[in-house]
Amino acid sequence: MFSSGVNILEYLSQGAWTTISIFLVSTLLAFIMAFVAGLSRLVKNPLIRGFTTIYVEIFRGTSLIVQLFWLYYAVPMLFNINLGSNWWVGVIAIALNYGAYMSEVVRSSILSIDKGQTEAGIALNLSRFQRMRYIILPQALRLMLPEFGNYSIQILKGTALVSLIGLTDILYYGDIYRSSNLSEGPMAYMMVLIMYFIIALPLIWLSKKGEKISRRGVAS
Amino acid sequence: MEPIVQYKEIHKSFGDTHVLKGINLDIRPTEKIAIIGPSGSGKTTIIRLLMTLEEPTDGDIYVAGENLWKMDVKGKKKTANEKHLRSVRKDIGMVFQHFNLFPHKTILDNCVTPLVQVKKMKKDEAVDLSKQMLDRVGLSDKYEAYPSNLSGGQKQRVAMARALVMKPKIMLFDEVTSALDPELVGEVLQVIRDLAEHDEMAMILVTHEMDFALEIADRVLFLDDGVIAESGTADEVINKSDNPRLQEFLKRFRKEEV
Ligand SMILES: Nc1ncnc2c1ncn2[C@@H]1O[C@H](COP(=O)(O)OP(=O)(O)OP(=O)(O)O)[C@@H](O)[C@H]1O
Ligand SMILES: [Mg+2]
Numbered sequence: 001m002f003s004s005g006v007n008i009l010e011y012l013s014q015g016a017w018t019t020i021s022i023f024l025v026s027t028l029l030a031f032i033m034a035f036v037a038g039l040s041r042l043v044k045n046p047l048i049r050g051f052t053t054i055y056v057e058i059f060r061g062t063s064l065i066v067q068l069f070w071l072y073y074a075v076p077m078l079f080n081i082n083l084g085s086n087w088w089v090g091v092i093a094i095a096l097n098y099g100a101y102m103s104e105v106v107r108s109s110i111l112s113i114d115k116g117q118t119e120a121g122i123a124l125n126l127s128r129f130q131r132m133r134y135i136i137l138p139q140a141l142r143l144m145l146p147e148f149g150n151y152s153i154q155i156l157k158g159t160a161l162v163s164l165i166g167l168t169d170i171l172y173y174g175d176i177y178r179s180s181n182l183s184e185g186p187m188a189y190m191m192v193l194i195m196y197f198i199i200a201l202p203l204i205w206l207s208k209k210g211e212k213i214s215r216r217g218v219a220s
Numbered sequence: 221m222e223p224i225v226q227y228k229e230i231h232k233s234f235g236d237t238h239v240l241k242g243i244n245l246d247i248r249p250t251e252k253i254a255i256i257g258p259s260g261s262g263k264t265t266i267i268r269l270l271m272t273l274e275e276p277t278d279g280d281i282y283v284a285g286e287n288l289w290k291m292d293v294k295g296k297k298k299t300a301n302e303k304h305l306r307s308v309r310k311d312i313g314m315v316f317q318h319f320n321l322f323p324h325k326t327i328l329d330n331c332v333t334p335l336v337q338v339k340k341m342k343k344d345e346a347v348d349l350s351k352q353m354l355d356r357v358g359l360s361d362k363y364e365a366y367p368s369n370l371s372g373g374q375k376q377r378v379a380m381a382r383a384l385v386m387k388p389k390i391m392l393f394d395e396v397t398s399a400l401d402p403e404l405v406g407e408v409l410q411v412i413r414d415l416a417e418h419d420e421m422a423m424i425l426v427t428h429e430m431d432f433a434l435e436i437a438d439r440v441l442f443l444d445d446g447v448i449a450e451s452g453t454a455d456e457v458i459n460k461s462d463n464p465r466l467q468e469f470l471k472r473f474r475k476e477e478v
Contacts, residue, residue, distance in 0.1 A: 019283050120320035124334035124386060126308050128302060134333055138324050 004184065008191040011177055015170040020199065022087065022159045022169065027152055028033055028096035033099025040104025049170035052103075065161055068093040072165045080108075090162035098155050105147040110141040147212045148208020170195050222285070224249040224422050225270065225390060230279035232265055239265050240377040241446035243279070250391065251316040252423045253418050254433035254454075257443035258469055263426040266443070270313045270424075272305050273297040283308050283390070286410055310338075312387030317395045321367040321377040327354065329381045339386070346385075357411050373404030391415070393425045405429070412436070425469070430473060436460060442466050 044049040059067065071089045075081055113136050121131035163172040174192040178185045223246040232240040239262045244448040245443050247253060256264045268274045270281060272288065281288040290297045300308075331350035335341045341349070353359060356388050357377040367375055376396055383391060397405045409432050416423060416436040427433050433440060434454035439440065442450035442457055444465050458470065 114316055115321075116316060116320035117322065119271075120316065120322070122273060122309075123271055123312075123383065124315040125306055125314075125338050126334060127306065130337050132336060135322055142324075 004187060005191055008177060008184070008188055010190060011197060012162060015105050015168055015173040016195070016199070017161075018087070018172075019156075019159050019169040019196075022090050022094070022162060022167070023156050025099070026159070027155050028090045029095035030098040030102055030155060031148075032152075033095055034102030035108050037099060037103035038110070040101070041107050042110060045102065046073050048212050053068045055096075056100045056103055057126060060104075063196070064097045064158055065164065067097055068161055080196055086162070086165050086167050089165060090159070090167055093174060094155060094162075096159070098151055102148065105144050106140075109143040110136055110184075113139050115181055118155065142210065142214050145210030149203065149210045153200055153203050153207065156203060160196070186188050221248055221280075223247055224284055225445060226282040228280045228282070229264075230266075230269065230281065231277045232262070232269060232274065235275045236393055237274055239446055240269075240276075243446075243448060245423050245441070247390075247424070249422055250420050252436055252438045253425070254437035254439070255424065255426045255441045255443055256428075256430065256433060256469075257441075257449075261443045262446050263443050264394050267424055267426060270390070273308050275299075284311065302434055310352070311389040312392065313383035313386055313390070314392040314394070315376070315379050315383055315396045317399050319367070319372075319379045320325050321375055321378055323367050326364050326366055327359065327370070330367070330378060330383050339428060351384055352379070353385045354378070354415065356384075356414075357381045358407070359390070361442075370461075371404060373401045373407045375413055376400065377406045380415075381406075384415075388421060390422045390424070391428070393423065393427060395426055398428055428473075430458075430470075442469070444469075 033207075037056055038054050040048050041056070043049060068090065072086070073092045102219040117135050117139070118131055121135045126135070159169060160171045163169050163175065170192060174188050183186070225245070225247040227243045227245040230243040231238070231239055243266060255266065256475070257263050265274060270283075271277050276289060280290065286308045287300075288305070288308050289295075289300050291300045292298075321327075322333070325333060328347065328350055331353060332343070332346045335346035335349065336343055339346075342382070349362065350372050351360070354363065357380055359374060359377055359381070361380075362370065362374065367378065370378065379396075393438065396412075397408050400408065409429065412423075413432075414438060420468075425433060425437070437454055438453050440457040441448050441467075442463070443463075450463050450466055452461075457466070459465075
């Protein structure tokens, strides 16, 4: 029993790099999207704001799996756009989806900073950019940390969907293992769970830390 | 002498509320002005317009001869953009009722950041200047403290130091003692008194500290229902005016004080 568990883990680990690399790159891109979109929704220009709102609402309002299929099957046929490999399709879909959610975190954190901070910045004649960079964002970032921690764990879990477009991640190897060792099915999926959990451990630790920093407030 | 600030027929409405109804006011470069008046009469609004925190609905404000809210573009008057506002408001500083210190920065950095970013001053020069100013307001032992570890009176003194390092020619004070515990009011007033005596800049104080206003102000304005209803020396306004609204305001005020 134990040795079969270890065997399965070893088998699954063939998919670990796919899962981890997709997780890392899509998280990085999702963060970038979150800031770009979050800040774009706060600018004066109605065109930029409107365009960003449409992006955010579409990607929040539809499911990741449908977006994944869209990018994988529909976009290349309709627009003749080739996103490169399945790996990139997975990364981009996840980044756009979670970027949309996280942009709301960015936006609402910035808006929740006291108006008096902006006014003090104006009274000291800081420019709009300097106020954002030195006054508002440093305070807003601390508010974002716990949510960012939660979302990064969600992104990790979300990467399991890429097995549906033929990427050989942890779940994919779990499926293969089960189909050739039917009696060990429950054990195989048990090990899949454990594997994801192990990868999530540092994230859980990080997000706990983020929460602590956030709770300690700005004076630290 | 050329006035440093001029309000010309200034009106301000918030939606349907007509708050300022034609303000005309000239301020000399070293003049200390106190604005008194009932709650909601528009005292805060007057100085927020000058700090560019609100835009007038009508009229013009001039700072050192420059139109604050309008700029010339090829001979045409246009609403001021960020660049124009920054160039005109560089000589104006403001202290707020609720301090508005930057909570993520130390006391020292609260002062250093604007010097380095706005005045493009070298870091060590900015640090020296900031320390001097913090010493002046009596906070030489707090450089590395964060705002959250200070009393209200200390916070307000930091806020003043932060405004003063920028060397404004016009300082605005909006009820800077009204959020403080009574026993902390004195230390803040002392700093302002010191400024009024030794510094050349123009000062506009919105205040409920009547006696203090009378003590330091060259001129007292009584704002009532969006207009300057009385204007003159402290003695003229407080003791010699027979404006019934002012009398009523002063009476109510005296009652609250005892
Ligand atoms: N941003 C705003 N939006 C809507 N109404 C406003 C705004 N700012 C001020 N007002 C209104 O304008 C009027 C004047 O406000 P202001 O703050 O200038 O009065 P004040 O004389 O400073 O009063 P107080 O002594 O209570 O501070 C008030 O009726 C207030 O409700
Ligand atoms: Mg007020």
